[in-house]
Amino acid sequence: MIKQLRAKKSGIVGGILVVLYLVLAIGAPLIAPYDPLAMHLSALLQSPGSTFLAGTDQLGRDVFSRLVFAARTSLYVAFVSIAISGTVGGLCGAILGYFGGVIDGLGMRLTEIVMAFPSMILALILVAFLGASIHNVILALAISYCPVFIRMARSSSISLREREFVLASKAIGASAFAVISRNIIPNIVPLLLTQVTLSFSSAILFEAALSFLGLGVQPPTPSWGNMLGEGRQFMLMAPWLTVLPGLTISVIVIGINLLGDAMRDVLDPRLRGQS
Amino acid sequence: MTNYLMHRLLLIIITLIGVSVLVCSLTRLMPGDFVDVMLGTQKGMLTDHQIQSLRSAYGLDKPWPVQYWEWVKSILRGSLGYSLRTGKSVLQEIGGRLQVTLELTVMSMFLGVTSGILLGTLSAIRRDRPSDFILRIVGLIGLSIPRFWLGLLIILALTTYVHWLPPMGTVIPFFRNPAGNLAQFIFPALTLSLGLTASLMRITRSAMLEVLHHDFVLTASSKGLSNRVVWLKHCLRNALIPVITLIGMQFGYLLGGAVVIECVFSLRGVGRSLINAISHRDYVLVQGIVLTIALTFAFVNLIIDVLYSVIDPRIRYT
Numbered sequence: 001m002i003k004q005l006r007a008k009k010s011g012i013v014g015g016i017l018v019v020l021y022l023v024l025a026i027g028a029p030l031i032a033p034y035d036p037l038a039m040h041l042s043a044l045l046q047s048p049g050s051t052f053l054a055g056t057d058q059l060g061r062d063v064f065s066r067l068v069f070a071a072r073t074s075l076y077v078a079f080v081s082i083a084i085s086g087t088v089g090g091l092c093g094a095i096l097g098y099f100g101g102v103i104d105g106l107g108m109r110l111t112e113i114v115m116a117f118p119s120m121i122l123a124l125i126l127v128a129f130l131g132a133s134i135h136n137v138i139l140a141l142a143i144s145y146c147p148v149f150i151r152m153a154r155s156s157s158i159s160l161r162e163r164e165f166v167l168a169s170k171a172i173g174a175s176a177f178a179v180i181s182r183n184i185i186p187n188i189v190p191l192l193l194t195q196v197t198l199s200f201s202s203a204i205l206f207e208a209a210l211s212f213l214g215l216g217v218q219p220p221t222p223s224w225g226n227m228l229g230e231g232r233q234f235m236l237m238a239p240w241l242t243v244l245p246g247l248t249i250s251v252i253v254i255g256i257n258l259l260g261d262a263m264r265d266v267l268d269p270r271l272r273g274q275s
Numbered sequence: 276m277t278n279y280l281m282h283r284l285l286l287i288i289i290t291l292i293g294v295s296v297l298v299c300s301l302t303r304l305m306p307g308d309f310v311d312v313m314l315g316t317q318k319g320m321l322t323d324h325q326i327q328s329l330r331s332a333y334g335l336d337k338p339w340p341v342q343y344w345e346w347v348k349s350i351l352r353g354s355l356g357y358s359l360r361t362g363k364s365v366l367q368e369i370g371g372r373l374q375v376t377l378e379l380t381v382m383s384m385f386l387g388v389t390s391g392i393l394l395g396t397l398s399a400i401r402r403d404r405p406s407d408f409i410l411r412i413v414g415l416i417g418l419s420i421p422r423f424w425l426g427l428l429i430i431l432a433l434t435t436y437v438h439w440l441p442p443m444g445t446v447i448p449f450f451r452n453p454a455g456n457l458a459q460f461i462f463p464a465l466t467l468s469l470g471l472t473a474s475l476m477r478i479t480r481s482a483m484l485e486v487l488h489h490d491f492v493l494t495a496s497s498k499g500l501s502n503r504v505v506w507l508k509h510c511l512r513n514a515l516i517p518v519i520t521l522i523g524m525q526f527g528y529l530l531g532g533a534v535v536i537e538c539v540f541s542l543r544g545v546g547r548s549l550i551n552a553i554s555h556r557d558y559v560l561v562q563g564i565v566l567t568i569a570l571t572f573a574f575v576n577l578i579i580d581v582l583y584s585v586i587d588p589r590i591r592y593t
Contacts (some may be wrong), residue, residue, distance in 0.1 A: 115295035120531025128553040246424030253419035
């Protein structure tokens with residue numbers, strides 16, 4: 001009882017942080033005091049103060065405004081890529097698991113090939129091959145995260161297909177499409193939801209790493225990762241360019257993870273406390 | 276067991292063939308090829324004919340299935356081809372660098388596994404006490420902060436407060452100068468291991484707490500065994516099974532993270548060389564590195580699966 005309460009409390013903290021960042025991202029033009037791309041050439045590498053809340057970078061751009069606008073980029077990339085991989089992976093997994101046989105075998109081999117790469121390296125290679133741009137980062141992340149969803153959806157689809165209510169639908173003559181869309185998928189979604197949350201936080205970290213390496217979101221569009229990458233050269237002169245974007249990333253990821261943990265506790269008590 | 280191993284090896288081979296086809300076809304999708312990047316802005320000074328003959332000199336004029344087939348033939352001869360940029364053999368290019376990456380991953384694996392299991396056990400034993408609470412917060416933070424950022428912070432802290440950084444230019448071999456080598460690797464390895472420590476801590480804690488409810492634990496305590504024996508011999512061993520699954524999955528995560536960490540700490544490992552090869556469109560080197568990584572990853576997963584049956588006698592492969 002106490003444990004559940006605590007889980008909920010931390011879940012609320014997580015929820016508040018997520019909402020806060022969403023507000024920042026959506027209201028960026030209203031919240032940011034300056035244009036994130038405007039260069040104040042008389043104020044290069046200024047340390048945080050009253051005019052520039054979080055200081056300026058090497059081109060005199062306001063770091064706070066850039067952080068706020070970067071929330072848009074980073075959350076957009078993470079959200080769209082996880083939405084794609086969750087939907088596509090979930091559907092494919094449900095179908096593979098329901099039909100089994102040859103399609104399932106082929107699908108799983110293909111998944112295994114994708115999984116033969118550590119996901120970071122897969123995303124890296126894909127972005128390199130497709131060219132670094134925001135949409136290619138989304139595509140690369142979506143592909144890297146697909147196998148997890150396919151495997152989860154597939155295994156629950158396999159166990160669902162033998163359940164009485166599914167057999168009953170089949171017995172009254174429901175088509176495979178109807179069974180999958182009405183019986184299987186609604187039962188898989190809650191399971192996938194926790195995974196979606198946790199993948200979302202790791203997608204934010206991924207995008208940051210890719211952009212940091214210069215293979216993700218391209219400047220001048222601000223993203224937390226490319227801000228870290230650009231600020232790195234000035235690390236000793238202007239440590240805020242390194243400290244602040246990282247801190248911004250950490251706080252939102254902590255928030256999402258808290259929310260994800262609480263969600264898992266509520267949705268699936270069996271998995272309580274696992275990573 | 277032998278059958279199982281043969282089956283797994285066959286699967287590894289099939290996967291690697293898939294990986295090689297995929298990489299070889301994908302590399303050709305990259306915008307701009309090696310010749311474009313090598314010539315840069317000077318490309319305008321060459322006639323089309325000259326550019327064509329450059330391409331054919333590097334074997335880039337043939338369609339990719341032909342290039343793939345030649346690559347496969349050279350692999351079967353025991354060579355991964357020659358780097359387009361340096362002309363050195365890919366094996367030679369990868370060799371020393373793979374050592375660096377492996378030392379980095381193995382070291383952070385060691386750090387992560389020992390500290391993760393230790394802290395996780397501690398956290399479970401001290402459940403709901405302040406130390407457990409602090410450890411859980413540390414675990415959450417460890418999972419949530421970007422590792423490359425932690426690396427940057429470590430560099431920043433060392434230069435600002437200690438005015439010292441280990442020389443990173445050339446890697447000092449461990450057996451020639453262990454202290455120098457460790458000085459180079461300890462910070463990158465610590466940085467890389469953070470995520471592993473955190474997730475192992477969390478899973479060890481929950482696995483320990485779950486095992487505690489089993490009857491055999493009660494039996495062990497009622498036999499009069501000391502708490503320490505019950506915790507370490509009876510609980511931990513059983514709790515380790517999910518932990519090992521996670522270790523296997525995390526190895527790939529470490530390999531991927533190594534790419535970024537090598538860039539942060541300027542370590543000359545495979546990851547950094549992959550990034551360089553990609554930016555120079557050095558297809559042959561990219562393919563070689565990717566194949567090596569996939570192979571390493573596949574074998575580690577195999578080893579982990581075999582380790583299962585050692586730790587848990589209930590699992591037997593046939």
